[in-house]
Amino acid sequence: MIDAPVRTRSPFAAAPVTLVATILFGALMAVSTRYGYHRDELYFRLLGAQPATGYFDTPPLTPMVAKLSIALFGDNVVALRVVPALAVAGTVVLLALVCRELGGTHGAQVLAAVAVAVSSITLIAGHLLLTLTLDLPLWAAAILFMCKAIGVDDTGDDRWWLAFGATVGVATYNRQLIALLVLGIAVGILIAGPRSVLASKWLWFGAMLALVLALPNLLYQSTHDWPQAQMAEALDLDDGDENRIMFGPLQFGLLGFGSVLAIAGLVSLWRRRTFRFFVLAYPVACGVTVYSGGRADYVAGFLLALCAAGSVPVAGWMTTVTRRTVVVLGLVATAVVSVPLGLPVLPVSAFDDLPIGELNETAPESVGWERFAEQIGDVASTIPTADRVHAVVLAENYGQAGAVDRWSEQFDLPPVYSGHNELWWRAMPDEHITAVIMATDSPRAQRLFRTCERHATVDDGVGSWNEEQGKPILLCSGPVRTWAELWPELRHYS
Numbered sequence: 495m496i497d498a499p500v501r502t503r504s505p506f507a508a509a510p511v512t513l514v515a516t517i518l519f520g521a522l523m524a525v526s527t528r529y530g531y532h533r534d535e536l537y538f539r540l541l542g543a544q545p546a547t548g549y550f551d552t553p554p555l556t557p558m559v560a561k562l563s564i565a566l567f568g569d570n571v572v573a574l575r576v577v578p579a580l581a582v583a584g585t586v587v588l589l590a591l592v593c594r595e596l597g598g599t600h601g602a603q604v605l606a607a608v609a610v611a612v613s614s615i616t617l618i619a620g621h622l623l624l625t626l627t628l629d630l631p632l633w634a635a636a637i638l639f640m641c642k643a644i645g646v647d648d649t650g651d652d653r654w655w656l657a658f659g660a661t662v663g664v665a666t667y668n669r670q671l672i673a674l675l676v677l678g679i680a681v682g683i684l685i686a687g688p689r690s691v692l693a694s695k696w697l698w699f700g701a702m703l704a705l706v707l708a709l710p711n712l713l714y715q716s717t718h719d720w721p722q723a724q725m726a727e728a729l730d731l732d733d734g735d736e737n738r739i740m741f742g743p744l745q746f747g748l749l750g751f752g753s754v755l756a757i758a759g760l761v762s763l764w765r766r767r768t769f770r771f772f773v774l775a776y777p778v779a780c781g782v783t784v785y786s787g788g789r790a791d792y793v794a795g796f797l798l799a800l801c802a803a804g805s806v807p808v809a810g811w812m813t814t815v816t817r818r819t820v821v822v823l824g825l826v827a828t829a830v831v832s833v834p835l836g837l838p839v840l841p842v843s844a845f846d847d848l849p850i851g852e853l854n855e856t857a858p859e860s861v862g863w864e865r866f867a868e869q870i871g872d873v874a875s876t877i878p879t880a881d882r883v884h885a886v887v888l889a890e891n892y893g894q895a896g897a898v899d900r901w902s903e904q905f906d907l908p909p910v911y912s913g914h915n916e917l918w919w920r921a922m923p924d925e926h927i928t929a930v931i932m933a934t935d936s937p938r939a940q941r942l943f944r945t946c947e948r949h950a951t952v953d954d955g956v957g958s959w960n961e962e963q964g965k966p967i968l969l970c971s972g973p974v975r976t977w978a979e980l981w982p983e984l985r986h987y988s
Contacts, residue, residue: 503646507600511590514607515583521837522579522620526572528838529860532622535574536863536896539564541916543899548714550721551915551987555667556625563623569900578627582620586610588634589802595641596769596802602809605821606802609755612829613801615748615794617836618856625669626791632665633675633795640679644691644768652694659700663707670711670722671792674782676704678775678796686770725915726786728987734787741783744790745797747853750828751821752801759804769803776800859961862954863897866933866962870898871905873931873949873967885929886911891988894933894962913984922981929971933962942980944972 531539541549542561548554559577567573586607590598593606610616619627636658643654665672683691691697715722746753760776763769776796783792812818834840835854842861845851851858870887877885889895889912898910908931911923923930932939933952940946950967954960973980 503594503597504599504603506591506594507603510600510604511587511607514604514611515586518586518611518616518620519579519583522575522582522617523572525621525837525839526575526579529842529857531571531574531863531896531900532624532856532860533863533891533893533896534625534859535560535571535623536900537892538623539569539574540892540896540899544920547710548718548721549916550718550919551725552625553667553669553711555664556623556628559628560623574623575621578620578623581627581631582611582616585616585630585634585798588631588638589798592634592638592641592799593802593805595638595646596763596806597646598802598806599809601812602805605809605812606755606805608825609749609752609801609805609828610798612825612832613749613752613798614832614836614854615791615797617832618854619794621837622856622860624856626794628668629665629671629795630798632661632668632672634798636661636665636672636675637795637799641769643696644688646766646768652691652696655694655696655700656703657700659702659704660707663704666708666711674779674793675775675795677782678778679771681778682771682774686767686774688768688771725987726788730787732988733789737787737789738784741780741790745793748790748794749797749801750832751824752797752828754824755802755804755808756797756800757804758808759800759802759806761804762807763800763803772799772803859893862952862960862962863893864901865954866894866952867897867901867905867907869950869952869967870931870933871901871907873969874906874908876949876969877929881929882908884927885931886923886927888912888923888930888932888939888984889914889917890932890934890936890939890965892917913981913986915987918981918985923977925977927977928973929969932968932970933965934968935965939984940968940970942974942983943970944974946970 538557538560541552541557545558545561546554549557560574563573563577567576589610590603590607593603598606616630619630639654639658639661642650643652643658644650662672662676683689749756760773764773776793779793779796808821812821835850838857838860840848840850845858874885885908887898887908887910889898889910891914892912895910895912895914895917898907901907902910911921912918930943946968948966949969952962952965952967954963
């Protein structure tokens with residue numbers, strides 16, 4: 495039986511936790527060159543080249559990080575992966591501090607750090623520049639400040655609500671999913687308490703600070719017809735049913751042995767009247783996510799925090815060699831599975847024999863993009879020089895657009911346009927454009943031109959499961975109407 499959690503706060507286990515975070519950072523950087531850009535990284539690189547206060551399908555923070563990374567480290571794939579590695583290393587430290595705030599001993603803090611570091615969700619987010627990547631440290635910081643504000647047995651310093659509010663406000667510039675945390679906490683406190691926190695002026699100062707910081711982002715949304723709501727609806731239509739079916743199983747897959755700690759965290763926090771609200775906050779966030787058709791990783795911040803909370807009682811339970819062995823074996827087993835699943839340590843040919851692409855969709859989408867751009871260039875080279883000024887690449891999605899933009903100079907590619915997400919809003923081809931190169935198997939797109947000839951087939955040369963694989967590369971000419979008339983038909987969100 496797991497013992498009751500220790501209620502006194504131990505000193506921070508700085509040396510071992512920092513060592514875990516450092517090893518994680520080093521391992522992530524060691525594999526940062528493998529496979530290649532992920533389609534989202536190419537997209538954020540493209541968006542970041544033209545900074546804006548907001549984009550139709552994403553707030554500005556991640557594209558800005560892409561731009562700054564390139565400015566600091568160069569226009570290469572490693573540059574985009576320094577911040578992700580730092581972000582998850584910081585997340586490990588922050589969650590160990592959460593464990594400490596909840597009464598975790600040195601051993602509990604180290605357990606939390608290791609469990610978080612070897613989880614699939616941490617490795618995936620730390621390897622690639624995704625919106626999820628920055629969510630993890632922002633959520634962890636917000637939860638840490640919340641714990642400091644409330645404290646064990648109502649002994650906290652409620653001035654920390656200012657830091658909580660500031661973090662929430664900043665997090666809205668990455669994804670509005672931080673609202674799940676705020677909503678869950680609010681509902682949990684109203685139902686289970688401690689309602690005394692509602693009387694704190696610092697809580698409301700923090701709420702106002704969050705609102706002020708988030709206001710420009712909210713203004714962008716309100717003046718652009720709430721694009722994030724439109725994107726949520728489109729994502730629900732595309733993948734909502736599958737996301738609902740896989741929501742529960744994927745949460746266990748994202749944490750591995752950490753899911754055992756998370757369950758222990760739920761039980762432990764429920765036994766504490768002060769933090770019982772957080773146990774209710776989690777299902778509230780899950781319910782909203784499932785209802786809207788969102789993915790399991792939308793509540794990853796909750797999962798990792800519960801993992802940190804559960805490390806407190808589990809560390810107290812590890813009083814014998816046998817019990818410690820069970821925990822160590824659980825962590826080792828998680829690493830054995832999550833490392834090849836979340837990191838590019840296996841050859842690409844392994845995709846054909848192992849279900850890596852099915853379990854981690856980011857892996858196959860990190861292969862073949864330079865080859866894709868090269869093939870587009872091969873088709874472009876068949877266009878007579880005099881006619882090149884009348885030709886563009888019409889990308890079917892933002893991954894294609896990002897690849898063409900990334901290697902445009904190397905392969906002498908025409909300008910790229912796309913009707914996908916934010917790119918539809920950016921620009922449409924000029925009316926003098928009479929020829930387009932498209933990689934698509936959509937008959938609808940082909941009907942927009944008088945002639946379409948197949949010049950090649952997308953093939954990355956290694957047979958990966960990238961969703962572009964096998965698409966025909968077409969050279970089409972003669973738009974059937976003006977571009978101003980065609981452009982609305984090319985808009986699509988996904």
